[in-house]
Amino acid sequence: GAGVSQSPSNKVTEKGKDVELRCDPISGHTALYWYRQSLGQGLEFLIYFQGNSAPDKSGLPSDRFSAERTGGSVSTLTIQRTQQEDSAVYLCASSLVPTGLSNQPQHFGDGTRLSIL
Amino acid sequence: GDSVTQMEGPVTLSEEAFLTINCTYTATGYPSLFWYVQYPGEGLQLLLKATKADDKGSNKGFEATYRKETTSFHLEKGSVQVSDSAVYFCALSVNGGTSYGKLTFGQGTILTVHP
Numbered sequence: 001g002a003g004v005s006q007s008p009s010n011k012v013t014e015k016g017k018d019v020e021l022r023c024d025p026i027s028g029h030t031a032l033y034w035y036r037q038s039l040g041q042g043l044e045f046l047i048y049f050q051g052n053s054a055p056d057k058s059g060l061p062s063d064r065f066s067a068e069r070t071g072g073s074v075s076t077l078t079i080q081r082t083q084q085e086d087s088a089v090y091l092c093a094s095s096l097v098p099t100g101l102s103n104q105p106q107h108f109g110d111g112t113r114l115s116i117l
Numbered sequence: 118g119d120s121v122t123q124m125e126g127p128v129t130l131s132e133e134a135f136l137t138i139n140c141t142y143t144a145t146g147y148p149s150l151f152w153y154v155q156y157p158g159e160g161l162q163l164l165l166k167a168t169k170a171d172d173k174g175s176n177k178g179f180e181a182t183y184r185k186e187t188t189s190f191h192l193e194k195g196s197v198q199v200s201d202s203a204v205y206f207c208a209l210s211v212n213g214g215t216s217y218g219k220l221t222f223g224q225g226t227i228l229t230v231h232p
Binding site for chain 1: 160163
């Protein structure tokens, strides 16, 4: 079966533009997580979805960042008015049920490399 | 808050050498512990996990034991191969209550194995 799929794999955009990053989790996985991997900050949690709800948004760095999930499947992370410090690899992960409730491991996509000029 | 500290890298070894990558953690609850690996040009893959004290996770010749008394989860392999060259991340997930299992990662350790 297919793994977690993310698109685009690379995105280059100008400062101030909006970007949308997409994540297709493994079929049947109810939990979905977004992380960011950057040189200065390492791997950081951004947001968690259970179904279409986001009970934990504590990692979103500013109100320019938002995310949604529809149909309990695809998720989109949107960054508005991008800044150079937003340059990073954005990773999506999914698990069958939330890791915290079951110790189910998270399966990661290959990420979207975002570069802000 | 929760945190994970890994040994400073990069680590450079010759093939068949013994590998240890140290990992220690602090957690507000009772965490599950994980090692993830990122091969060049690829995404993060789960290498092994342990969910309670004294559990040993193992995979592909790698092992790590959950040591609650020392809050550690060191990664070991008896004989590394060139194909083990990658970045290794130690991570924890706190279970139960209002936690939803978000992973807290260490900073990563770059391993390079030479023939």
